[in-house]
Amino acid sequence: MQRALKIILPLSILLLTGCEGLFNKNQDKLSGSADLEALARELTDELDLNEDQERGLHSSLRKGDRFHPHPARLWQLAVELASTLSEEQIDQLLTPPEESGYHDYSYGLKPEDSEKSSRKDEFFISIIRTLLTAEQLEEFELILVYREEQSEVLKNKLETNELEFKEFMLNLKALRMLFKIQLEALLTDAQEEELDSIMEAKKPRHFHKGKDSEKMDKIKEAKIEALELTDEQIEQLESLKEQLELTIEELKSSFINEEITQEEFMESLVAIFTTHQNDKWEVFTEQQQLIIEIHRVLAVRAHKHFFKHKWMRFYG
Numbered sequence: 001m002q003r004a005l006k007i008i009l010p011l012s013i014l015l016l017t018g019c020e021g022l023f024n025k026n027q028d029k030l031s032g033s034a035d036l037e038a039l040a041r042e043l044t045d046e047l048d049l050n051e052d053q054e055r056g057l058h059s060s061l062r063k064g065d066r067f068h069p070h071p072a073r074l075w076q077l078a079v080e081l082a083s084t085l086s087e088e089q090i091d092q093l094l095t096p097p098e099e100s101g102y103h104d105y106s107y108g109l110k111p112e113d114s115e116k117s118s119r120k121d122e123f124f125i126s127i128i129r130t131l132l133t134a135e136q137l138e139e140f141e142l143i144l145v146y147r148e149e150q151s152e153v154l155k156n157k158l159e160t161n162e163l164e165f166k167e168f169m170l171n172l173k174a175l176r177m178l179f180k181i182q183l184e185a186l187l188t189d190a191q192e193e194e195l196d197s198i199m200e201a202k203k204p205r206h207f208h209k210g211k212d213s214e215k216m217d218k219i220k221e222a223k224i225e226a227l228e229l230t231d232e233q234i235e236q237l238e239s240l241k242e243q244l245e246l247t248i249e250e251l252k253s254s255f256i257n258e259e260i261t262q263e264e265f266m267e268s269l270v271a272i273f274t275t276h277q278n279d280k281w282e283v284f285t286e287q288q289q290l291i292i293e294i295h296r297v298l299a300v301r302a303h304k305h306f307f308k309h310k311w312m313r314f315y316g
Helices: 002-008 034-047 049-067 070-082 089-092 120-132 134-161 165-186 189-201 214-226 230-254 261-283 286-306
Strands: none
Touching: 034 049, 034 089, 034 286, 049 214, 070 089, 070 214, 070 286, 089 286, 120 134, 120 189, 134 165, 165 230, 165 261, 214 230, 214 286, 230 261
16 A cells, blocks of 8 residues: 555656656757756756856756656756856746746646646556545545535635645645555555555556666665755654654544544644754755746646656556
């Protein structure tokens, strides 16, 4: 079950930067990867990059190819832009485009029909429905209704500026975790094993995958290298992570034991995430914070372009 959820729930976050084509090492420009080409063109045009900045952009994208399609491939680009863009260009980059909407950030949680990411969500849900008893199915449908209702609430709050981007993402993260916990509690051990087996057999096929795209130690190293984290910072971040995990487990236990409602769970989880994020933010220097902010924006932009291009299919 855990493995199946890891395959599907964060899949839209992990598969950000396209799967078709390779770089032409003999040229500065990207070749064959339609979504990355679109991202590069967008940044070049929107930020009015000069020739040196544009060369740095393409070079940085090539350096991250070993992590394709994981967003870790964008760390080198974030470092490059943080060091070469003017203050005016950085301000423009960190300002969400006017056409940005809920689905540029939601990573397929409640996608529109036109979003290619909807196929993953619908596929996952359809598989779960085949495994459930009539009683479980009734409960599962209620879970889906609540998820969709809350997704719509978040969408409206984002579009009306009632929620800032950071607040929106924390609420979205809490909603995803609630869904994951509810699903874990709903399925039996046998159903979890069957779901794992089905999802493993029907994993998406990628036309191109970097050699380090699934090596979490390498992915972690890429972030540490990009931010130039000190040993003290790494230790502080690990300590904060452990504290977060313990606090979430306590909250999860309260929810499973029906000591709190799903609304209270969501509210408490957002508060926990907010405190953790603030504490973690203080560990970083101003330059590291800038790189992180740029990486976040690049991930959102890459996600938008990624789902405009065909990148995977499920079998069965």
